[in-house]
Amino acid sequence: MKEIIAIILTAALVNNYVLSQFLGICPFLGVSKKLDQATGMSIAVIFVMLLATAVTWPIQYYVLNPKGLGYMQTIVFILVIAALVQLVEIILKKYIPGLHKSLGVYLPLITTNCAVLGVCISNITAEYNFVQAMFNSFGSGLGFFLAMVLFSGVRGRMENNNCPACFKGLPITLIAAAILSCSFFGFAGVVDNIFG
Numbered sequence: 001m002k003e004i005i006a007i008i009l010t011a012a013l014v015n016n017y018v019l020s021q022f023l024g025i026c027p028f029l030g031v032s033k034k035l036d037q038a039t040g041m042s043i044a045v046i047f048v049m050l051l052a053t054a055v056t057w058p059i060q061y062y063v064l065n066p067k068g069l070g071y072m073q074t075i076v077f078i079l080v081i082a083a084l085v086q087l088v089e090i091i092l093k094k095y096i097p098g099l100h101k102s103l104g105v106y107l108p109l110i111t112t113n114c115a116v117l118g119v120c121i122s123n124i125t126a127e128y129n130f131v132q133a134m135f136n137s138f139g140s141g142l143g144f145f146l147a148m149v150l151f152s153g154v155r156g157r158m159e160n161n162n163c164p165a166c167f168k169g170l171p172i173t174l175i176a177a178a179i180l181s182c183s184f185f186g187f188a189g190v191v192d193n194i195f196g
Helices: 002-014 025-030 035-064 070-095 097-106 108-112 114-125 130-159 170-187 190-195
Strands: none
Touching: 002 130, 002 170, 002 190, 025 097, 025 108, 025 130, 025 170, 035 070, 035 097, 035 108, 035 114, 035 130, 070 097, 070 108, 070 114, 097 108, 114 130, 130 170, 170 190
């Protein structure tokens, strides 16, 4: 149990895919303007990360590795993730059309969200067993959610403040993202100190 909590906290805080590894920046910058969109996108990403891990881990260990096709990992994982994103899009379109419409073009972009692919590959690289891989994916998804929600709040505050004209738009957004990213480096020793 202690190991599982350490995996989740490390994935969510220390090795946050968005703020520490800079994966998944496109939806991070594109959908974080409004809290409801950021929340919806984050939940969809968590769902896709968990599904992708549940499918790619067995494929890697029961199909690719035994047949000597480990070099096909990235291509196979991208195809699996693309299929899962299409499934999520169909489900959202049918059952939550408001969220589907608000996410717009960013929902299909989960297919190319390198955070999802990064989680699947890092689960294999870290040699996690299936349960550890699922918890790592869940923690990574929580980290994505945390980054999106926090940055949504930051962007909401930035819209109401005055800044120099040369910083308006993307420049101030990138500066704020960098500052938020720096704040997450403070978590680096916390998990080590707690769990050894």
